[in-house]
Amino acid sequence: MSQYPLLEPDRDALLINLPGGQLRYFPHLIPESEADRLMASLQAEISWEQSDIWIAGQRRKIPRLNAWYGDAGADYSYSGRLFRALSWLPDLKTIKQQVESACGTVFNSALVNLYRDGSDSVDWHSDDEPELGSNPIIASVSLGAVRRFQIKHKSRREVGLRELDLGHGSLLVMEGEFQHHLRHRLPKMPGVNKARLNITFRRVHVATLFPQ
Template sequence: MDLFADNQLSIFNATRQNLLPFDGEVFLYPNFYQEDGVYDLFEELKHTILWKQDKMKIYGRSVNFPRLTSWYADNDQSYTYSGVVNIPLPFTPLLLKIKQAAEAQCGKQFNSALLNFYRNGEDSMGWHSDDEKELSGNPVIASASFGATRTFQFKHKEKKNAMISIALSNGSLLIMQGQTQHNWMHRVPKTTKDPGPRINITFRDIKY
């Protein structure tokens, strides 16, 4: 299965536009992965990824993350975020194909991937930046989305009125780079509507 059309890449590269007004670089390719087979990709990811329910501490209480997660990498190094220690699983053939497509677009090699499974509109991701020390410098992060469309929001860390909302649809690829993680936070907010399930894969290069 071809994940994306070769003739689309030159169009995307020629017309890409930075979605952030300042202090960072974010690029969106809404139809990066071809329509044919994209829903099959979602179903395969849903049923073959080893999903887990992580917990976090809030005011001394242990509560479930409002989503399912999984961590894959090409080595056996653990990775800690939000207080959770993740032991990686080896990349599946499908994850490798998706990763290679993202790498071709970014011109960047990735060695790991954090996956999030948003089961319904109640599942979410709070405000945060991907600024862990293992990412170092100005990380390039490629975020692939499959399944239902969800809103993805940015807000500036200092300029509180600077906020941007983006619709991440099935088969889209979002690239965050430059100073983005230093100056902006992002989230996937809850919604009272039930858009259906969504799987997000964020590819990154972890420095151990």
């Protein structure tokens, strides 16, 4: 049985309609004391790596740590490199079940991110890698420091910047045509001196090993 309260999307989620896409935000996916425990144990147990990125011909470390977990074979290309899926940790599996029941869908993998403090960030992007298929559902769980999530339209400048603060134990669901029309980022926040851990559950289409 789930150790978390049963969520009802109509009652527990805030629906955010944007030109070109939709977000659902559940402020309380995980009760606070459990979120505290998960933050400490996952921060210690995840096999963190710091990937490289090429900017203007120079190799730099990306300003966050990450790791890729998933079912066997659910590998993923991100930031120009291939991540082989590590086997699920029990805590990640438990969170995955709760997220799946809130979203009404199943996921086979997750990119886990650690923003060590406010100087870590992720720049404007869409989660539109071919492995995710068109109109992917991406479910993003936040633990630790509250950080701002910003959204902008790819072509319609009049839409302006939209933002949302993602709290400890919350779930944000990106779905529909969100990745086609909108970009998102997590900007640096100089005043933040605590860590934030983020888990983005995804469904990657696993390549068939023996195509007919």
